[in-house]
Amino acid sequence: MRNYKELEIWQRSMSLVTTIYKETRSFPDTERYGLTSQIRRSAVSIPSNIAEGCSRSSKKELVRFLEISIGSAFELETQIIISTSTAMLPSSKANIIIKELNEIQRMLNAYRSAIKYKV
Secondary structure: OOOHHHOHHHHHHHHHHHHHHHHHOOOOHHHOOOHHHHHHHHHHHHHHHHHHHHHOOOHHHHHHHHHHHHHHHHHHHHHHHHHHHOOOOOHHHHHHHHHHHHHHHHHHHHHHHHHHOOO
């Protein structure tokens, strides 16, 4: 079992969740159960799956949960792009989010590769 709270990738993912909640507050009420909910769930899924993977006893399971986090990160990126193209999120804010998200994706891939080849 690993202490996920000490991982920079978990900490940055948690910070991203806070940013996502803040930015989606201004989305239309009609999207509360649509895109807003989807974006928030994708964001929350990233650090949640890192934490769950770290709780598992095998490296193989950790890799599996990191892969789920990676999938959630790419899902979130797509949803941010949709939010921008539908004028719910200004491009300037989307670019900042996507830049951080791309760094988290890179870190997740690197961590997964490091664990995977030690299995």
